[in-house]
Amino acid sequence: MAKYMLVSFETCPWVQRAAIVLREKNVAFEFHHIDPDNRPDWFLAISPHKKVPVIRIDDKDSLFESNAINEYLDETVEPRLHPADPLKRAVNRAWTDYVPTFASSVTGCAYAATKEAYEAAIAKIPEAFGRLEKALETQGNGPFFNGKDYSLVDAAYAPFLQRYVFLDRIKKIGEIEKYPRLKAWCDALMARPSTHSFPEAEFEAMYRANLQKRGSYLSQFVEPARQAAE
Numbered sequence: 731m732a733k734y735m736l737v738s739f740e741t742c743p744w745v746q747r748a749a750i751v752l753r754e755k756n757v758a759f760e761f762h763h764i765d766p767d768n769r770p771d772w773f774l775a776i777s778p779h780k781k782v783p784v785i786r787i788d789d790k791d792s793l794f795e796s797n798a799i800n801e802y803l804d805e806t807v808e809p810r811l812h813p814a815d816p817l818k819r820a821v822n823r824a825w826t827d828y829v830p831t832f833a834s835s836v837t838g839c840a841y842a843a844t845k846e847a848y849e850a851a852i853a854k855i856p857e858a859f860g861r862l863e864k865a866l867e868t869q870g871n872g873p874f875f876n877g878k879d880y881s882l883v884d885a886a887y888a889p890f891l892q893r894y895v896f897l898d899r900i901k902k903i904g905e906i907e908k909y910p911r912l913k914a915w916c917d918a919l920m921a922r923p924s925t926h927s928f929p930e931a932e933f934e935a936m937y938r939a940n941l942q943k944r945g946s947y948l949s950q951f952v953e954p955a956r957q958a959a960e
């Protein structure tokens with residue numbers, strides 16, 4: 731088995747997406763967290779966009795972009811998470827392409843600087859949630875995107891659904907309950923051990939601390955870290 735090092739910022743959802751796939755495939759890897767405000771030269775040399783994740787393979791090759799990393803892992807390490815059927819695989823890739831739009835509807839709420847910007851971000855959520863709800867209805871019965879088999883689509887959405895849950899606990903948004911399939915999918919992903927790179931309460935506290943550091947509108951509603959997961 732190759733040697734993998736995953737370069738990360740602790741709370742980065744795109745890194746988490748790659749870490750999830752490594753865990754789903756039961757691959758041992760070194761998690762290397764760096765400071766976003768002080769990115770080391772060795773990292774800048776292997777990350778063309780200066781972003782995480784980067785995965786270093788056998789101390790010689792480096793890959794960037796979470797989607798490309800996960801496609802590579804899926805082609806090289808068993809078990810295959812993509813569906814065997816090419817049509818289903820294309821549908822999966824199409825929904826994976828929607829992740830950045832979906833993600834921005836969630837992170838838009840997190841990082842809005844003012845009440846008005848926060849409310850505008852919340853107003854965008856139903857479109858993204860509604861589209862996914864329809865996709866899930868077409869896909870089958872769950873618990874995962876393709877039904878009983880976990881896939882790269884699950885790994886791609888899990889970090890962002892988790893962040894929605896975190897935001898909802900800081901200040902009630904109350905949207906996901908309107909989309910039963912999406913809610914059930916979110917619950918299944920939150921319960922899946924591979925979703926979590928850190929103990930859950932610890933990670934939620936880290937996420938909240940990050941939000942406070944940014945000083946966004948939501949920061950004022952963040953309670954002390956100790957109460958994060960209660």
Ligand SMILES: N[C@@H](CCC(=O)N[C@@H](CS)C(=O)NCC(=O)O)C(=O)O
Pocket residue numbers: 739741742743744745779780781782783794795796797
């Ligand atoms: N499309 C990229 C997004 C990665 C990304 O935005 N990473 C953030 C951290 S969560 C980053 O490195 N930001 C640093 C920067 O923009 O300079 C992927 O999927 O890997």
